Amino acid sequence: MTWRILITCPPMLASIESCQERFKTENLEVVTPEIVQQLSEDELCQIIAEFDGVIAGDDPFTAKVLEIGQKGQLKVLAKWGIGVDAIDLEAAKNLGIYTSNTPNVFGDEVADVALGYTLLLARQLHKIDSAIRQGNWLKIQGTSLRNKVAGIIGVGSIGAAIARRFKVMGMNLLGYDVRTIDPKLCQETQLKQVELHQLFQASDCIVLACNLTPENYHLLDEKAFNQMKNGTWIVNVARGPIIDEKALINALDSGRIAGAALDVFESEPITTENPLVKYEQVIMGSHNSSNTREAVLRVNQIAIDNLVRDLKRASGENQ
Known part of the structure; x- marks a missing residue:
């Protein structure tokens, strides 16, 4: 099975080449838009239904965005990093969308x-x-x-x-x-x-x-x-x-x-x-305190781990 994945986290996008082999191994079809800091709610609403999963930065995953995604094919939202304040976790739970983050990494x-x-x-x-x-x-x-x-x-x-x-x-x-x-x-x-x-x-x-x-x-x-x-x-x-x-x-x-x-x-x-x-x-500063090469490469892999785990759970492969 191939999953279509959106990546919106700027540090991961900047180091995306280091992840290509992993994407291939996990059968991930990855989309990498041009992003300065984050996508807006409107921008997410226009595209989110096309994806099985997201590795997200600080984009506003509001109830509106998640509802549109869930009506499409969105199953998993993996936060790259620690803070989940931009994600409506209650809405995600109610919609059956798996969420994760990468705590204690920076x-x-x-x-x-x-x-x-x-x-x-x-x-x-x-x-x-x-x-x-x-x-x-x-x-x-x-x-x-x-x-x-x-x-x-x-x-x-x-x-x-x-x-x-x-x-x-x-x-x-x-x-x-x-x-x-x-x-x-x-x-x-x-x-x-x-x-x-x-x-x-x-x-x-x-x-x-x-x-x-x-x-x-x-x-x-x-x-x-x-x-x-x-x-x-x-x-x-x-x-x-x-x-x-x-x-x-x-x-x-x-x-x-x-x-x-x-x-x-x-x-x-x-x-x-x-x-x-x-x-x-x-x-x-430019919201950049976690951005070192070593940390980014480490968290890229953790975020992919979380994404793939939850995609398999959502599709019943881990049952």
Whole structure:
């Protein structure tokens, strides 16, 4: 049996040649559209019924998209990566569409970027580089990380990897999570689990490493920023909508937030019309923190494993 598969994840599309032999072995007929970040709901609605399965990026697999797909031949939706906030999981379940993701795969990669962003905020290395290229010998007095307090929101595999790196830098660690944080990690890094308001009030640097859920949408809003110290840094390697960008702009204007490093945004890709691009104290990324060659090749295979497993289940081959 040959299955027709849509792939919409940009990192996988960029490394698709490495998967060709596997596609052939698994009898997958693969379609690879041109994508910058993700397909829109309308774009998905136009094509989704043609496919047995999808390896998805951050595309909006809404109930509408899934219903159209299920009326066609869609059986399986395999998420490339961790976050499933763009998928209506309840609708998929009700429609009998198998879903999966690839958890615990990017801890080191995303943590490396979180540390890199924090170092840039502390030492402004990017500004020095830019100035020297323009003929200026810029001397910026930075900030030492040792003994600063880092508050990590979301202490799963990524948050834990961030904690280990920050501990090596001599930082004191606070963590917030809706679940009990691994006691072994707390012992290893001296991280202290606290309530959210305590983290806001005590942290010099706040790092977002949590999943996006309905409960934490705009978690960092006007009220949250007002609880923070003057001069706090924000690093977001999670999901854009966890931060209310209008509230962040107000906090930057007031000086409550001294700087921010944002790998993700409320709407992606952002345009030059986004007010945040005008703030030189904001470092911007392209939702790219998990994108290393090693990680991509590894997760490509896991996503294919999940896809093929569920296609066989849906067709009754595993029964």
